[in-house]
Amino acid sequence: MPKIKINILFAIILSFFLVYKIITKEGAPDFRFSTTEVVKGDIVESVSSSGKIIPGEEIKVYSRVSGDIYKNYVEYGDIVKKGQILIELDSTRYKNDLSTKLKNLEILEIEFLQMKKKVDSDKKLLEEGFIPKVEFEESQNEYRIKSIEIEELKSGIDLLRQNITDTKIISPIDGRVDYIDEDLIKEGKIFTNSWVYTVSSGYRDLNISLSIDGREITKIDVGQKVEFSVENNSNVKFLGIVKKIIEPIDLKPNINKGPVFYEVIVEITNTNAALKTGLSVDATINIQVKNNVSKVKRSSLRFVPPEGIIIKRAPENDENYGVIWTLNSDNTLSAYSVETGIKDTEYVEIINKKDLPIDSKIITSVEIIKKNKNNGFSLPQPKRY
DSSP, rough: OHHHHHHHHHHHHHHHHHHHHHHHOOOOOOEEEEOOOEEHHHHHEEEEEEEEEEEOOOEEEEEESEEEEEEOOOTTTTTEOOOOEEEEOHHHHHHHHHHHHHHHHHHHHHHHHHHHHHHHHHHHEEETTTOOOOHHHHHHHHHHHHHHHHHHHHHHHHHHHHHHTTEEHHHHHHHEEEEEHHHHHHHHHEEEEEEEEEEEEGGGSEEEEEEEEEGGGOOOOOOEEEEEEETTEEEEEEEEEEEEEEOOTTTTTTTSSOHHHHHHHESSSOOOTTTOTTTTEEEEEEEEEEEEEEEEEEGSSOOOOOOOOOOOEEEOOOOTTTEEEOOOTTTTTEEEEEEEEEOSSSSSEEEETOOTTTTTTTTEEEEEEOTTTTOOOOOOOOOOO
């Protein structure tokens, strides 16, 4: 084939290739926008956290006396009533001592009455001049000493009676036995001030212990309503009220630069037998509620236009306002500044819409349908709000 024909054929092929490249290079990507609009409705601002169910009241029960165990009446997990006997110690020693002291008291009281009669008699004899004053004073001193002996003996009797009562260790509250010192029970002997039991208030009086980030704690206040669910049963919701906020121990903000967590105690208001101490919970604390406010989906404040789209109205540089983008009728975009308020998991309150047109199509996301190789893939959109 002549060389000139080869050159002409090559030129034709090259022309077709260049035209194809021009067409594909100039071809712009297609965009499919998801939009929403400003609506009226309620917003519940909340703080989410996790924690555990704890007893509303938990009391350690100590022995006030020492003695051999006479009988143990309860086991771990038993439900008990206030005043119910948990364990009884042998009171024989205290009862024998009490019997002896009561007999001694009878004798002292007889002697005391005789001394009182002698004092009265010596007083008359002193007034009539039959005895010296010193003899009367001696009678008075013996009478006082006997009175002191009787009071001391009565105190000892009262203590023994209390010891006998204390040999019966009782439950201080209605609740459940959540701890028993099994080693003491096996040894068969309990000493004074031994920790024998722990009685908790049980499922009828439960609290929740939540851990709240220090960045959120300023929103929490006593009396706020709480909704929570327990592990493995998220469909059933329980209610509670913030009861107490506990600051971390030895908090030193100038030294400890790590995250700070506060403990928030929540009183459960609709408890039942399904709730038990130690269960994990997921809770939501309702901070504040606003009714019938203007609101928009939070995703609209995170939208950032991709490359290749025509922007008719650029956003203002105002850090105090959020930016939302609207889709115009000619498929161009416009940016508007909005002042935001409280937010929930899906919506954010719009306080001031400025010059945002009514019934605007507010963009929440975009899908790029077609783009050429030169354009590449668009980057993930940065979080704006």
